[in-house]
Amino acid sequence: MALWSAWVVFLFECRRALRPGHLALAAAMAVFPAAVIALVQLQGARLETRGDHLWVLLFFVLIPEAVCLLGLLLWASPILQAEVEAKTWTYLAVRPGGKPAILVGKYAAAVVRAILTGLAALTLAMAVFRPAEGALHGWACFASLVVLSSLAYGSLYLFLGVLFVRRAMAIAVVYTFALEFLVGWIPAVVNQLSVQYYLRSLLGQWYNLPGNPGWLRGIVGAAPAWQYALTLVGVAAALLALSALIVRRRELVANHGDA
Amino acid sequence: MIHLEHVTKLYGPVIGVNDVGFSVPAGGYGLLGPNGSGKTTLLNLIMGQLRPTLGTVRVLGENPARRPAVLRRIGYCPEHDVPYPGVTGFDFVVYLLKLQGFGGRPARQRAERVLQHVGMEGAMHRPMGTYSRGMRQRTKLAQALAHEPDLLVLDEPLNGLDPIGRHEITELLKAWIRSGRGLVLASHLLHEVEAVTQSFLLICNGRLLASGSAEEVHALMADVPNEIRIRCDGAGELARRLIAEDAVASVRFLEGELVVGTRSPATLYARLPGWLEGTGIRVHQVRSTDDSLQALFASLLRIHRGEA
Numbered sequence: 001m002a003l004w005s006a007w008v009v010f011l012f013e014c015r016r017a018l019r020p021g022h023l024a025l026a027a028a029m030a031v032f033p034a035a036v037i038a039l040v041q042l043q044g045a046r047l048e049t050r051g052d053h054l055w056v057l058l059f060f061v062l063i064p065e066a067v068c069l070l071g072l073l074l075w076a077s078p079i080l081q082a083e084v085e086a087k088t089w090t091y092l093a094v095r096p097g098g099k100p101a102i103l104v105g106k107y108a109a110a111v112v113r114a115i116l117t118g119l120a121a122l123t124l125a126m127a128v129f130r131p132a133e134g135a136l137h138g139w140a141c142f143a144s145l146v147v148l149s150s151l152a153y154g155s156l157y158l159f160l161g162v163l164f165v166r167r168a169m170a171i172a173v174v175y176t177f178a179l180e181f182l183v184g185w186i187p188a189v190v191n192q193l194s195v196q197y198y199l200r201s202l203l204g205q206w207y208n209l210p211g212n213p214g215w216l217r218g219i220v221g222a223a224p225a226w227q228y229a230l231t232l233v234g235v236a237a238a239l240l241a242l243s244a245l246i247v248r249r250r251e252l253v254a255n256h257g258d259a
Numbered sequence: 260m261i262h263l264e265h266v267t268k269l270y271g272p273v274i275g276v277n278d279v280g281f282s283v284p285a286g287g288y289g290l291l292g293p294n295g296s297g298k299t300t301l302l303n304l305i306m307g308q309l310r311p312t313l314g315t316v317r318v319l320g321e322n323p324a325r326r327p328a329v330l331r332r333i334g335y336c337p338e339h340d341v342p343y344p345g346v347t348g349f350d351f352v353v354y355l356l357k358l359q360g361f362g363g364r365p366a367r368q369r370a371e372r373v374l375q376h377v378g379m380e381g382a383m384h385r386p387m388g389t390y391s392r393g394m395r396q397r398t399k400l401a402q403a404l405a406h407e408p409d410l411l412v413l414d415e416p417l418n419g420l421d422p423i424g425r426h427e428i429t430e431l432l433k434a435w436i437r438s439g440r441g442l443v444l445a446s447h448l449l450h451e452v453e454a455v456t457q458s459f460l461l462i463c464n465g466r467l468l469a470s471g472s473a474e475e476v477h478a479l480m481a482d483v484p485n486e487i488r489i490r491c492d493g494a495g496e497l498a499r500r501l502i503a504e505d506a507v508a509s510v511r512f513l514e515g516e517l518v519v520g521t522r523s524p525a526t527l528y529a530r531l532p533g534w535l536e537g538t539g540i541r542v543h544q545v546r547s548t549d550d551s552l553q554a555l556f557a558s559l560l561r562i563h564r565g566e567a
Contacts, residue, residue: 001328001360008357019345087339091402094306095358096331251310253303 005097009105010112017113026113029071030120033062034128041129055129056207059142063125064149064199068118069176072150075110077157077172079103080165084252093252100244103158107240111154118146141206144229145199152195152232155239162243165252187218195235197221198228260285260410260441261305266314268300268465275300277465280314285409287436289452290445292462293556298445299338301462302414305443306335319409331359334403338414338445341395341402344388348379348398351387352405359406373405374398378427392419400428410441417451429454461559468559485524485558489517493540500534 016022037058080103083089092102122142131138160175161168184194191197201221205228221228262282268275276297292298303309304316307323307330316322321329343351349370356366374383377397382390387398396419403411413432417425432455436442446452452459453473461469469475491497494517498510501519506527509520521527528545535542 004360005358008354012354016343016345086342087337088342090308090335090337090339091342091355092358093308094330094333094335095355096328096360097358098327251308253299253308 001097002101005095005101006105006108009092009102010108013106013109014112017109025074026071026117026120029067030117030124033059033067033121034124036062037125038128053207055131056138056203059122059125059129059138060145060200060203063118063122063142064145065196067121068114068146068149069153069180071114071117072110072153072157073169073172073176075113076107076154077161077168079106079110079158079168080161080247080252081168084165089252099247103162103244103247104240107154107158107243110158111150114150114154115147118150119143122146141203145202148202148229148232149195149199151236152198155236155243156195159239159243162246162250165250185219191219192221195232198232201225202228260319261443262315262317263304264315266304266311266316268304268309269312274465275309276304276462278314279462279465279467281460281467281470283441283458283460285439285441287432287442287444287456287458289456289459290443290462291449291452291459292445292447294447296447296463296556297465298447298462299414300465302335302412302443302445305412306330306333331406332409334406334408334411336399336403336411336413336416338418340392341387341390341398345386347384348374348387348390348394348401349383351398352383352402355402356405361406369405370401373401376404377401377431378424393421393424396420397424397428400431408440410443411435412443412445414445415447416444417446417448425451425454461556463556463559468556468562485521487519487521487524487527488513488544488546489519489542490515490544491517491540491542493538496538497535497540497542500538504530504534506530 017026037055040058080089083092093099095102122139126135126139156175157168157172160172164171180194180196184191184196197219198221200219201223202225204220204222205225260283264280266279267277279297279301290298290301300309304311305318305323307316307318307325307327310324316324319329319332323329323333341348341351346354349367352370352374353363353366356369357363361369371383374380374397377400379394379397379401382394383398387395390398396416400413400416403413411432416432417428420428432442432444436456442456444452444455457473459470459473460467489497494512494515498512498517501507501517502510504527506521506523507519508522511518511520519527531542531545
């Protein structure tokens with residue numbers, strides 16, 4: 001019953017995501033990296049030189065780190081807040097599938113939206129940039145990063161949204177700036193607390209970044225790629241399970257907000 | 260059908276409901292109480308959306324907070340408006356039916372049937388954002404009825420309905436009770452509940468003050484001081500005559516009206532024409548200030564505290 005409920009919620013949310021306003025936002029996000037790359041190229045900057053991977057870093061910042069992260073900030077963090085504020089939660093929570101199933105269905109819809117937007121952004125950016133070699137390898141690497149980034153950031157923002165129902169978005173923004181954009185770039189062990197470290201390390205493995213250039217040492221890990229991928233998937237699963245557990249226990253009624 | 264035992268719900272230092280206990284079999288029950296009395300909290304406890312701080316809640320033999328599967332047998336119509344302005348009433352009911360475990364085709368068939376049943380046949384395929392208040396109420400009721408539950412829990416279901424709509428929904432709910440299933444109807448309006456059922460649960464300040472039939476509640480009220488307002492010509496003369504009567508406890512003037520205190524309003528109503536006979540006093544209006552539910556609850560609270 002719980003799986004069926006999650007599937008029903010997922011389909012319903014996907015249909016709602018197809019409304020013109022939502023599609024326009026997703027389209028704008030998908031076009032953004034390609035537009036930036038086109039502007040950079042118009043300025044005459046050389047994104048691809050022998051042995052250098054400036055374009056790889058630019059793609060990393062623009063697609064899994066900007067498009068996916070921003071999308072999930074908008075779609076995953078307020079999942080519970082939006083339901084409680086719109087007073088829709090009451091209608092959904094009194095169903096036999098249970099509250100965790102509703103949460104999982106909505107999380108899946110948010111992640112799929114972010115992945116599709118990220119993949120569209122990647123394809124458009126590739127079409128604009130046209131790397132001289134390794135285009136397919138690049139697409140596959142970044143597509144993998146888009147999927148892993150969406151899974152991990154989605155569950156992270158969902159978790160923050162479940163913990164801080166009334167201030168979900170604000171807390172998620174503070175977290176992003178403090179941990180992902182600040183602590184995540186400190187060349188010390190503490191940066192391993194950020195999702196970005198693992199995504200960056202995967203990129204490093206796939207493009208042999210740790211030793212070249214030297215300044216990347218310390219902010220890109222040297223362990224095998226599968227370890228980083230597994231960590232991201234594991235963290236996503238753990239945070240999703242924890243969120244489901246919290247929402248099962250939490251009393252959310254529209255009259256009292258977070259009771 | 261519903262069994263509550265010493266149920267208390269606290270929101271931090273605020274008491275939602277306080278030591279509420281009752282056990283009701285199948286049938287229709289009106290949960291009556293002024294706004295903010297704890298009705299919605301009680302309904303949320305019954306629906307398993309809140310856990311009692313103290314006490315136990317059993318609905319259809321299960322604890323709904325621990326076993327959500329029992330919600331398959333309960334239909335709930337919250338007080339809040341139907342959400343999703345861009346979604347049609349039909350799609351909304353289909354969605355919730357699927358969440359009750361129905362497949363696509365049975366859900367669509369049931370949704371169509373139930374929306375017709377509540378009088379939404381002409382508007383079910385329109386977005387809910389275009390609905391009138393009455394249409395939204397009907398759609399809310401439809402989603403609660405759609406899966407044919409054993410128990411229907413409705414929070415202020417007649418709000419916003421026009422007189423015809425009220426009559427139709429009232430008849431629908433009476434038929435529901437006649438079918439032998441359970442109904443809990445929460446309202447702050449006595450006449451709304453009386454039109455559907457004669458069994459009451461009276462709640463105020465989070466406490467269950469009284470329960471039983473309309474007659475039993477009226478019997479409880481028999482010795483409680485009531486006030487009756489009389490608008491008439493010759494109020495002074497009428498006051499002089501009334502104060503001599505045993506049934507009258509007090510008389511005062513307020514805003515040009517005579518306010519008569521009595522412990523036996525029925526006696527006063529019965530004898531008033533006799534007292535007026537031959538006096539030439541012309542009475543324009545007689546009304547009880549205690550007709551309002553608020554006054555009834557104030558009286559019951561006084562009984563509860565041992566003040567009356």
